[in-house]
Amino acid sequence: MIVTMMGTIAAVLTTSAMFPQAIRIIKTRDVHSISLLMYLANTFGIVFWLIYGVLLQELPIIVANSIAIIPASVILILKIVLGRNVKK
């Protein structure tokens, strides 16, 4: 019971964490201080956490990473797209 609760709180926090970052970028169109390398590693890492969660049959890990992949990939795409516009 405690384990699932800890995992769920952790999942909610780290999953929801990237949404305000994605929203901030959408609003400000500013990606200057965002690290491309971070979101490349983060997005691929989340895919591996997802596989890991499925293999372990651990619901918090599966739910967290299927949601987290959304803002992570949005930030990655915006960094690539908006980052290139700045260079023109």
Added chain:
Amino acid sequence: MIVTMMGTIAAVLTTSAMFPQAIRIIKTRDVHSISLLMYLANTFGIVFWLIYGVLLQELPIIVANSIAIIPASVILILKIVLGRNVKK
């Protein structure tokens, strides 16, 4: 064997992901596009993942989050400190 490998790759990627972001901020002193809310949620979330990993006795989760807490809290502190300087 496969499970631990997946967890280890995921841990390495998501743990190392935040280091380039911390380094970028240290170099550029620019935190404008960084979301404070993200790193508040992220840092607390990592603490809960750490507790979760310990309860589950899952080494990849324990190792990943004891390392990840370092860049996460560095970015959080820099966002607070450098973010305030901008407002002055």
